[in-house]
Amino acid sequence: MLNSVQLLLYFLILFLYYISLSSAQSLGQSCQTPDQKQGTCIDLHQCPSLFAIYTRRPLSTDDRSFLLRSQCGSRGHSPLLCCALAIQPTTPSPPRPENHQQSPNVRLADELLPPPGVCGLQYEERIIGGEETALKEFPWTVLLKYSTPKGEAFNCGGSLIHKDFVITACHCVDAKHLRDRRWTIPAVRLGEWDVTTNPDCEEVDDDENNDETIPRCSEPYVDIPVAEIIRHEQYRPKVRYETNDIALIRLQQSAVFTDFVRPICLPIAIANKKYDDLLLTAAGWGVTERGTTSHVKMKVAIKGVPLNQCIAQYGNLSIKQICAGEDDKDVCNGDSGGPLMIQHSVSPLHVYHYLTGIVSFGPVPCARKGSPAVYTRVDQYIDWILSKIS
Numbered sequence: 001m002l003n004s005v006q007l008l009l010y011f012l013i014l015f016l017y018y019i020s021l022s023s024a025q026s027l028g029q030s031c032q033t034p035d036q037k038q039g040t041c042i043d044l045h046q047c048p049s050l051f052a053i054y055t056r057r058p059l060s061t062d063d064r065s066f067l068l069r070s071q072c073g074s075r076g077h078s079p080l081l082c083c084a085l086a087i088q089p090t091t092p093s094p095p096r097p098e099n100h101q102q103s104p105n106v107r108l109a110d111e112l113l114p115p116p117g118v119c120g121l122q123y124e125e126r127i128i129g130g131e132e133t134a135l136k137e138f139p140w141t142v143l144l145k146y147s148t149p150k151g152e153a154f155n156c157g158g159s160l161i162h163k164d165f166v167i168t169a170c171h172c173v174d175a176k177h178l179r180d181r182r183w184t185i186p187a188v189r190l191g192e193w194d195v196t197t198n199p200d201c202e203e204v205d206d207d208e209n210n211d212e213t214i215p216r217c218s219e220p221y222v223d224i225p226v227a228e229i230i231r232h233e234q235y236r237p238k239v240r241y242e243t244n245d246i247a248l249i250r251l252q253q254s255a256v257f258t259d260f261v262r263p264i265c266l267p268i269a270i271a272n273k274k275y276d277d278l279l280l281t282a283a284g285w286g287v288t289e290r291g292t293t294s295h296v297k298m299k300v301a302i303k304g305v306p307l308n309q310c311i312a313q314y315g316n317l318s319i320k321q322i323c324a325g326e327d328d329k330d331v332c333n334g335d336s337g338g339p340l341m342i343q344h345s346v347s348p349l350h351v352y353h354y355l356t357g358i359v360s361f362g363p364v365p366c367a368r369k370g371s372p373a374v375y376t377r378v379d380q381y382i383d384w385i386l387s388k389i390s
Contacts, residue, residue, distance in 0.1 A: 031082035034069040039082040041072040047083030048350070109268050109382070112389050113162060118257070120265035120352030133297045135193055135202045135218050138283045138353070140264035141297060141339060142166050143189040144173075144249075145223060149182060157284045157338030159355055160190060160263045163254040165389055168337035169358050169376065170235040170247040187223040188249060191260040195285065196295045218260045225252040230388050232381075241316055245360040245376045248388050267354045270344055271379040275304030280324050280342050280356060286335030302326050305372040313363075313371055320380040322357045325372030335359045340375045 031041045044051055050070060053063050073080040113119070122137055140161070143154040158168035166188050177183045193200040201217040228250040235244040255261055267273070283299040302324045310323035317323075324340060340357030357375030378385075 029072075031072045033082045033084045034066055035084075037084040039084040041080045042083050044079060044081050047081060050081050050083055106268065108386050108390060109266070112386060113266060113268075114263050116265050116269075116346055116350065116352045119161070119263040120354060121262060122353065131299065132294075133193070133283060133299050135200060135216060136259055137299065138264075138297070138339070138341070139191070139258075139260050139262040140353075140355075141192075141283050143192055143195070143285065144168060144185055144337065145187045145189055147184045147186050148177075154189070154195065154285065156336045157286075157359070158188065158249065159339040159358075160255060160261065161266060161355065161385075162263060162389060163257070164251050166249040166251065167355070167358065167378075167385070168247055168249060169242075169245045169360055170231050171237060171242060171245055171360070172337040173229045173247045173249070174231050174235065174237050176237075185226055185229065185249075187225050188251070190222045190224060190255055191219060191258070192221045192297070193218060193260075194296045219258060222255070222261065224255065226250070227252040232384065241314065241318075241321075242360045242374065242376075243318055243320065246358060246378075246381050246384075248385065264339060264341065265352050265354045266382060266385065267342075267344075267356055267379045268382055269346065270342070270354060270356075271382070273342075273356075273379075275322055275324070275342070275356065276306045278304045278342065280304055280340055282324075282335065282338065282340050282359065284335035284338035284359070286338075302372075310372060310374060314374065317374065320377050321360070322375040322377045323372045324357070324375060325362070336361075 029041050031039050033039045044054060050067065053059075053067060056063060067081065070081040070083075071079050072082045119140075122139055140159045142158045142160055144156040144158055146153045146155055156168060156172035158166040158172070161167050173185060175183075178185070193202075199217050199220045201215045203213040204216045205213055226249055230248040230250065232244040232246050235246070255263075257263070279301055280303065281299055281301055283297060285294050285297055303326055305323040305325060307317060307319070307321070307323055310321075311317050322340065336359050338359045339355050340359065341353045342356050343351050344354050345351045355378050357377055360374050360376050362373030363371035
C-alpha cells in the first residue's frame with residue numbers, strides 16, 4: 001500500500017508528465033489570451049506586444065501577472081506565450097531586378113522558404129565592430145567540415161537558409177584539392193560558437209545580483225552529413241573575378257530549428273537594394289587582426305562600397321557582386337562562404353536579418369586600406385536557388 005506522501009509524489013509525477021506532453025505540442029497552436037482574444041502559442045521573442053511588456057522597467061505587478069497568465073506551454077527552458085497578434089507580416093513583393101528577364105518567383109519562395117520570423121530572427125545582439133558575437137547571435141552561420149590528409153579542418157563558412165539547405169561560396173566546394181578528392185566535405189556544423197568547447201558557455205550578468213555573472217550555455221553543436229553539393233553551373237574556378245561564386249549544400253537530414261540553429265532570410269523583399277554606404281555585418285571564424293584563426297564566432301560592421309570603386313581596384317566585376325569594407329575592418333581567410341547581412345524592417349516591430357552577400361574574395365593581406373572585399377550578391381541568384389531547392 002502507498003502512504004499519503006507516496007501517493008502525492010506519484011500524482012505530482014503524473015501531473016508534470018502530462019504538462020510536459022501538452023506543452024511540447026502547443027507551439028504554433030491556437031490559444032486564448034488572458035483578455036479573451038484568439039491567439040497563437042509562440043516564443044515570447046516573436047510576439048511584439050508581449051515582448052514590449054516583458055522589457056518594461058520596472059515591471060508592474062499587473063504586467064507580471066498578465067505574462068504569467070499568457071503562458072501556454074514551453075520549449076525546453078523557454079516559455080511559450082499566447083500572442084494575440086499575427087507574427088508573420090506580409091512581405092512586400094520584390095521590385096523587378098534590373099537586367100534580369102524574370103523576377104524571382106515569389107509564390108514559389110513563399111512555398112519553399114521559411115518566412116520572416118522563422119528566418120532572420122535572433123534573440124540577442126551586441127554593439128557591432130570587429131568583436132566576438134554573443135552566444136545566440138547569427139544562429140544561421142555554419143562551418144563546412146573538411147576531411148583532409150592531415151585530419152579535420154574548418155576552412156569555410158556558410159549560412160542555413162532552409163531546413164535542408166546551406167548556402168556557401170562555390171570556391172569552398174570546388175577547389176582543386178576537392179576536385180581531385182584529396183579533401184572531402186562530409187558534414188556541416190550547425191549551432192557552433194566556440195570550436196574548442198562543446199557545449200559552448202558564456203558569462204552573463206546575474207539579474208538578481210548585478211555585481212556577479214553566471215554561465216549561460218548553448219545546446220551542443222550538430223554535425224549533419226552532406227547529401228549533395230550543388231555548384232553553380234557557370235562558376236569557373238580559374239577566373240580571377242570569381243563570378244557566380246555560389247553553391248548549395250543539401251543536408252542528409254533536416255535541421256531542427258532552435259534558439260541556436262535558425263535560417264537567415266533570403267533578400268527577396270529587398271532585391272536590387274543599393275548598399276552603398278549602408279551598414280552591413282559579416283560574421284565568421286576567419287583570421288583576426290592578430291593573424292590567427294578565431295576559435296569564437298566573430299562579427300564586423302562594414303559599409304557597402306560603390307561597385308565602380310571596386311572595379312578600379314580589382315577589374316572586371318559584375319552587378320552580381322557587392323563590395324564592402326572599411327580600413328582595418330574586413331573579412332579574411334576562413335570567412336569564405338560566410339554571410340554578409342543587413343537588418344530590414346518589414347514593420348516597426350518586425351526587424352529581421354537578410355542575406356545580402358556571400359564572402360567571395362578580397363585583398364591580400366586582409367583589411368588593406370582602400371581595398372574592400374567582394375561578395376556574391378544573393379538577390380541576383382534567387383531564381384537559381386529556388387530552382388535547386390524545388
